[in-house]
Amino acid sequence: xxxxxxxxxxxxxxxxxxxxxxxxxxxxxxxxxxxxxxxxxxxxxxxxxxxxxxxxxxxxxxxxxxxxxxxxxxxxxxxxxxxxxxxxxxxxxxxxx
Numbered sequence: 390x391x392x393x394x395x396x397x398x399x400x401x402x403x404x405x406x407x408x409x410x411x412x413x414x415x416x417x418x419x420x421x422x423x424x425x426x427x428x429x430x431x432x433x434x435x436x437x438x439x440x441x442x443x444x445x446x447x448x449x450x451x452x453x454x455x456x457x458x459x460x461x462x463x464x465x466x467x468x469x470x471x472x473x474x475x476x477x478x479x480x481x482x483x484x485x486x
Contacts, residue, residue, distance in 0.1 A: 422436075425440070
């Protein structure tokens with residue numbers, strides 16, 4: 390009776406893999422394997438998890454959280470907002486920036 394799963398590791402990977410190369414020395418744009426290992430031990434993560442956390446934080450820091458408005462609010466939209474917002478406390482604007 391076999392205890393191993395019938396699927397191989399290669400079959401479980403559903404997305405394409407990339408080759409990741411550590412830098413020889415730490416810099417602003419890369420880290421050495423030694424540093425990745427230290428981070429992993431400090432955080433209780435594997436080196437792969439450290440890479441995922443780093444990329445997730447970079448994405449959160451760099452990528453916009455929402456798509457920029459392409460057109461200003463219409464007069465109908467502004468009237469609807471003004472009707473819902475108690476006048477005097479807040480003012481409706483047609484642009485955020």
